[in-house]
Amino acid sequence: MSAELWNSAVRVLDTNWAGDHMVPSRRLYPHQWSWDAAFIAIGLAYVNPTRAWRDLRSLFEAQWPDGRVPHIVFDPATAEADYFPGPAFWNVPAYAGRAARGSTGIVQPPMHAIAAWEVYRHAAAHGANCAQEARTELEWLYPRLVAQQRYLTTDRNLGRGGLAGIVHPWESGLDNSPAWDEAMANVPADLALLSQYRRRDLDVSHAAHRPTDLDYSRYVGLVLSYRAGGYADDGLLDRHALAVECPAFNSILASAELALAQIAGVLGLAAESATHRDRAGQITTAIVKRLWNPATGRFHALDVKTGKLTPANCVSGLLPLMLPDLPAELVEAIMAEMRSERFGLPVPSYDRTAADFDTMRYWRGPVWINVNWLIRRGLLVHGFRDEAEDLRAAMVRLVHRNGHFEYFHPTTGEGLGAPTFSWTAALSLDLLADRSVPAYSKAG
Numbered sequence: 461m462s463a464e465l466w467n468s469a470v471r472v473l474d475t476n477w478a479g480d481h482m483v484p485s486r487r488l489y490p491h492q493w494s495w496d497a498a499f500i501a502i503g504l505a506y507v508n509p510t511r512a513w514r515d516l517r518s519l520f521e522a523q524w525p526d527g528r529v530p531h532i533v534f535d536p537a538t539a540e541a542d543y544f545p546g547p548a549f550w551n552v553p554a555y556a557g558r559a560a561r562g563s564t565g566i567v568q569p570p571m572h573a574i575a576a577w578e579v580y581r582h583a584a585a586h587g588a589n590c591a592q593e594a595r596t597e598l599e600w601l602y603p604r605l606v607a608q609q610r611y612l613t614t615d616r617n618l619g620r621g622g623l624a625g626i627v628h629p630w631e632s633g634l635d636n637s638p639a640w641d642e643a644m645a646n647v648p649a650d651l652a653l654l655s656q657y658r659r660r661d662l663d664v665s666h667a668a669h670r671p672t673d674l675d676y677s678r679y680v681g682l683v684l685s686y687r688a689g690g691y692a693d694d695g696l697l698d699r700h701a702l703a704v705e706c707p708a709f710n711s712i713l714a715s716a717e718l719a720l721a722q723i724a725g726v727l728g729l730a731a732e733s734a735t736h737r738d739r740a741g742q743i744t745t746a747i748v749k750r751l752w753n754p755a756t757g758r759f760h761a762l763d764v765k766t767g768k769l770t771p772a773n774c775v776s777g778l779l780p781l782m783l784p785d786l787p788a789e790l791v792e793a794i795m796a797e798m799r800s801e802r803f804g805l806p807v808p809s810y811d812r813t814a815a816d817f818d819t820m821r822y823w824r825g826p827v828w829i830n831v832n833w834l835i836r837r838g839l840l841v842h843g844f845r846d847e848a849e850d851l852r853a854a855m856v857r858l859v860h861r862n863g864h865f866e867y868f869h870p871t872t873g874e875g876l877g878a879p880t881f882s883w884t885a886a887l888s889l890d891l892l893a894d895r896s897v898p899a900y901s902k903a904g
């Protein structure tokens with residue numbers, strides 16, 4: 461089974477390679493996506509580390525002067541009509557020597573320091589040349605990764621509580637998760653926008669799987685609002701209709717600081733390494749203080765506009781398990797939630813018992829390999845080795861039986877969405893390689 465799965469994963473990654481970057485899927489997503497590139501690099505490290513580095517480099521070459529890493533880097537060879545909203549809609553000005561309309565103006569979860577560290581750790585296995593390449597790439601990436609963190613922890617500290625706020629559901633990577641429903645209800649929905657700007661996702665996927673038109677009109681409206689202010693973050697909270705703090709995004713933000721601590725150590729930057737560890741601790745403290753609800757015993761997203769925690773019980777609330785310094789009773793609470801009939805392994809994107817749990821629709825029920833990969837990492841960080849192994853086996857089985865799909869039906873396992881999806885293939889390679897040694901266990 462493993463050779464077959466390995467080979468099919470390699471084929472997907474070969475098909476989706478576009479010269480200097482990987483597309484998540486040829487038909488549905490024909491550009492480069494930010495957090496996809498990180499998950500993809502983690503898997504490419506086993507079969508083609510040069511491509512893993514190239515993909516990360518292509519993404520960071522599009523980094524904005526303020527440090528933000530755009531959620532999509534547009535491929536100039538792809539027609540405007542092949543993805544909506546495309547380069548003309550975002551209408552990003554030229555920056556840092558790059559042509560105008562080269563990227564979007566929003567971000568995605570900062571998985572890249574974690575990916576860079578993972579690729580670096582594996583490069584040595586490919587011989588001296590790869591080890592040298594890894595060192596060079598790590599040196600090139602490090603200041604850029606630091607700038608990315610600075611942007612998120614400073615310019616995006618919209619709630620002034622030490623966490624990064626996101627201003628569009630697409631920034632979460634968990635797109636139309638029920639976690640945003642309450643906050644999105646306050647965002648004006650203008651369905652007329654969809655006659656002006658036509659959705660393209662429905663041409664290449666099922667409407668029942670994708671966000672509704674009402675959701676999409678809000679997505680479009682939020683981009684128009686951010687774009688109108690030149691994608692500036694000053695005073696954004698007052699003029700923009702959405703600002704939320706997501707437990708998953710911020711857990712990745714803290715984990716990225718831990719990865720940077722490792723990277724700085726390798727680069728001989730001892731003082732910086734200590735600073736990154738401190739920052740990870742500060743973000744962890746802020747996550748607990750701001751996003752933990754003692755009444756529900758769960759982590760929730762915070763609506764920064766209203767100051768209220770949103771009620772939905774989503775997989776994002778389980779991701780603080782990635783944090784090594786999470787207090788033991790909160791680790792236990794997450795584990796109890798995960799083991800309950802509301803989730804289970806592999807973990808669905810939303811509480812299975814919720815009235816609006818949807819087995820098909822994007823991020824409202826289906827199983828995604830990337831979030832399960834992050835959960836497995838959290839299980840290893842806290843020493844839950846048996847469950848980590850169960851989850852690894854469940855993910856490998858799911859992909860082997862059903863294919864390298866974008867996401868999976870949470871009860872039947874049927875593959876849904878794009879059929880040859882890059883991060884599913886890449887993370888399958890990592891899961892098959894089965895490295896059960898946690899990178900940031902409490903023991904260090």
Ligand code: 2M8
Nearest residue numbers: 484489493495496630633634635661
């Ligand atoms: C999905 O998001 C895009 C918008 O960015 C879309 O729905 O069109 C999400 O699953 C996101 O997490 C992912 O990065 C992207 C590309 O795979 O697709």
